Amino acid sequence: MDSAVARERVLDAAEELFYGRGIQSVGMDAVRGASGVSLKRLYQLFPAKEQLVEAYLERRDGRWRGRLAAFVELRPTPEERILAVFDWLEEWFGEEGFRGCAWINSYGELGATSDRVAAQVRAHKRAFADYLASLVAAAGRPAALAGPLFLLAEGAMVTAGITRSTRPAAEAREAARLLLDPR
Amino acid sequence: MDSAVARERVLDAAEELFYGRGIQSVGMDAVRGASGVSLKRLYQLFPAKEQLVEAYLERRDGRWRGRLAAFVELRPTPEERILAVFDWLEEWFGEEGFRGCAWINSYGELGATSDRVAAQVRAHKRAFADYLASLVAAAGRPAALAGPLFLLAEGAMVTAGITRSTRPAAEAREAARLLLDPR
DNA sequence: ACAGGGGGAGAACGTGCGTTCTCCGGGTGG
DNA sequence: CCACCCGGAGAACGCACGTTCTCCCCCTGT
Structure with missing residues (x-):
């Protein structure tokens, strides 16, 4: 082989x-x-096992962000693209075998003992936050919106993992919509 | 002894x-x-160790929710009490030795292997969500607000833990304020 | 004073697991 | 046909850790 x-x-x-x-x-x-x-x-x-863990997280990072970006880019307008993130989360949460965010879980497991894993989790989350920020910027919205959207997405991931439900995605999406379009 | x-x-x-x-x-x-x-x-x-773990999570649950409630109750109005949750998070995030949410971390570590730990994490998160819902109800706000506030708080806890920063609390608080007072 | 027992210190035991070693078969070049 | 070596299977090793056991001291009741 x-x-x-x-x-x-x-x-x-x-x-x-x-x-x-x-x-x-x-x-x-x-x-x-x-x-x-x-x-x-x-x-x-x-x-060593730790290197396998790193390679696992790294490959998953590329795929995860790639899948998200591919989904988001199907939407024509910048506004829709922001909300599409939450639609994608809902799809992801509903997948068979979904068990929460791999990076949050790994951080809970190894963040305190392995600096390399902790650094990789931080890098992944930073990349995701930056991606959200780029979507917000592309829509011409205030940069300050990116932080809250990120927190909603993270909260939805954690909660979906713990409760085994897709509902947090819809709640987060609705909250994001309100933040984007205050009535 | x-x-x-x-x-x-x-x-x-x-x-x-x-x-x-x-x-x-x-x-x-x-x-x-x-x-x-x-x-x-x-x-x-x-x-057995698992029972020590359960007792640890259970005692911490009581103390954590007690501290939060005690802080929140210092605020006179129901509206302020909702936002006070995020003020308390900020204080908590800034404490020496803060390492994220103990339940989220435990879930990442043992959620897949220990049903009892997983159940305890779910119970804790449900109790926190219910508490937020009670604050929202006391302020006479629509019940649908509680979910997003919960997600913001969870996202802030995860992010503060991973990034070792108190900033997510302020971001979440500001987003919560916007959700409560749409301009 | 002394028998008895509860508790402390830590050795011992069994298991799981990360990592390495041994053995062997089968393919390959001469 | 034969020496050689690459890789597979899995045994072996060392260590960590959850749990139990042993030994002994000290306190107590009489």
Whole structure:
């Protein structure tokens, strides 16, 4: 098996397991079993578990933001694009196996012990906040709107994860609409 | 040493350690060392670590909501009381050793593996949401306001924890003010 | 004074897991 | 055909940690 293919299989398995059950409760042996890649090769690709965790978060970051941006760009106007973020959250929350925000969960699990994981979580959240800010700027709205929209989105992610419901997305969207169009 | 005193010492130590470093990375031996209570007694009081974790979350829940309510009740009018929640969050975020919301963190760490912890997190968040709803009702505002305020507060807690900043509280407060007083 | 027992200190035990090592088969170049 | 080596399977190792056990001191009641 090609090295690149093995790497992808390992990351696929790691993502499913880490996201679904938490990082600390998944052993490297489970990653091996789910990926079909032997421990020897696994450790050649990722010399320690922490590096596998980093690679998992990094690849998921790219995909997550890519999916969001692709969804948002389908909307024609800048105003609609801002609200589309919350529509996408609702879709995401409704997906089978949704278990909250991978970065918030990882931060709860490892933020206090692993600086690298903590830094990656901060980078991901900063990127998401910056993306929201860019949408707000593109719509010609005051930059101060971006912060509250970000907080609504974060609150919705946490709450959807804990309550296993898609409803927070709709609530957040409605609040965002009110902030954008004060009556 | 009295049993009740030992119990309090154990819970004090557990709270400091679990909240500060995460639950899984704190061994029972560390709790013993920090509390000065022998392992034998510790296991008489809490027959397993999970029960200590539950007791920690439960005691913290009572104290947390008590502190919030006490702060809020200092404000004379129902409108001010709603915003006071965010003022209190800002104070809390600024405290030495603040590391985000203990329940959100615990959920990230154990939500997928421990049903009892997950249930306790849900109960705590429901209680907080209900409290916000009661403040909204007392102010004679539409009940639909409570959800967004809750999401803002949750988003602020997560973001303050990750970024180690008190700023999200002020942002959330300002957004809450706009939702309450649309111009 | 002394028998008894509750509690402290910490060793011991079992398990899980991150990481490494061993062994072996099978493909490859000469 | 044969030496060689890459990679797979999984045993082995070391450590951490949850939990239990042992030993002993000290307090108490008589």
